Amino acid sequence: MKILPALAFLATPALAEVPVLNVLTYDSFTAEWGPGPAIAKGFEATCACKVNYIAAGDGGAILSRLKMEGAGSEADVALGLDTSLVEAARATGLFAPIAAQPNTLPVPFADTEFQPYDWGWFAFVHLKSLENPPANFKALAASDLKIVIQDPRSSTPGLGLVMWVKAAYGDEAGSVWKDLADNIVTVTPGWDEAYGLFLKGEADMVLSYTTSPAYHLIAENDDTKTAALFDEGHYMQVEVAGKLKAAPNPELADAFLAYLAGTEAQSVIPTTNWMYPAQSAPLPQGFETLIQPAKSLLLSPTEAEALRQKAIEEWQAALAQ
Structure with a gap:
């Protein structure tokens, strides 16, 4: 049977929806002057996806929200906990193992579930x-x-x-x-x-x-x-990100964490989050004046x-x- 051109779209599969990566993080990360917008834009250029930030106050609020929502959280990635909260976060059982990324922190840091992205x-x-x-x-x-x-x-x-x-x-x-x-x-x-x-x-x-x-x-x-x-x-404060076990888009979560550890994302940190990057990266003029x-x-x-x-x-x- 011949299909009329005007109706041809009815016989073709619907266009696939763009996948969305949900990142639970703190307010200042998502602010227009924070690192969130630039990191989202850079990652979206690599993933054919959309980054959606879910703002939840600061690191303590992120942990509280995860505890409340449990495995029902819509987040793929939690970003903004620090080492004072890592064990409490680990104890929830909500985090999945991640691929280790190198870092250049002043002290040794290695973790199977949490990846540092900045420190100060x-x-x-x-x-x-x-x-x-x-x-x-x-x-x-x-x-x-x-x-x-x-x-x-x-x-x-x-x-x-x-x-x-x-x-x-x-x-x-x-x-x-x-x-x-x-x-x-x-x-x-x-x-x-x-x-x-x-x-x-x-x-x-x-x-x-x-x-x-x-x-x-x-x-x-x-x-x-x-x-x-x-x-x-x-x-020191070492801020970390981790992947949720129940992440709706686990592959995207892995790709985002890898991007977060890369030069492009790390170079954004010093003049948006006003912290040191977790990976060795050039620092802007002015940082040499700091104690x-x-x-x-x-x-x-x-x-x-x-x-x-x-x-x-x-x-x-x-x-x-």
Whole structure:
């Protein structure tokens, strides 16, 4: 039977839908100024697919959402957990093994389920005009400087801070927090609020990253800010991505993780996420002005999980007095 041209489309299979990769991540990653848009555009050019970001606050919110949704999560990839949360994420049983990718972190890092994509050192950022910035937590506690920090129960930088104190001082951490308590102006739910208060002049220093001054220098041509170099060492945040076992598009998830580790995606990180790339990549002019800690502190995921609750309780006890 001859098919009329006008009706021919009725006899042909429907065009295949473009596959969608769902990436559960944090708000700032997906922002127009964050790394998400450029990474999505670059990956889409290689995959004939669409990247859909699902924003969920920060790393703690990502983990909470995964726990709530379980195997019913629509996400293929979770991006934005860090090493303080990795063991709790692993314990959910929701993550699948992934192909190992090399990295150039300052400390050894290898994991069968979580792939690093960026890292940074936590630090207290302040104006360069600040006289005699403290060289460690004890000097900070002995000063009359006012600081803004983030809540470790809701913020990955806040959690990084309590792990920093714990890694540096061990059993003395509770005592250090007691001494620091009167320096703390306020505790905010997340990084944005804390940094905003610092920029408004509400505090002398704010918990952030050694790389934060690079943003002001490169994006704003502002060289008035720096970070205090602490002689106990600086705790690292290593941000990771992983593939969900129930990923609707597991092959796309694998391809995305491989792309995330490549030069094209890694080169986006320094001036969008304002962190160091996990792979060796050229850094933009301005990064050479940043402080360079002589000692990197990082608890393993299992150590961090074992100490996390105690570290938070020590912080809570000191601030409750």
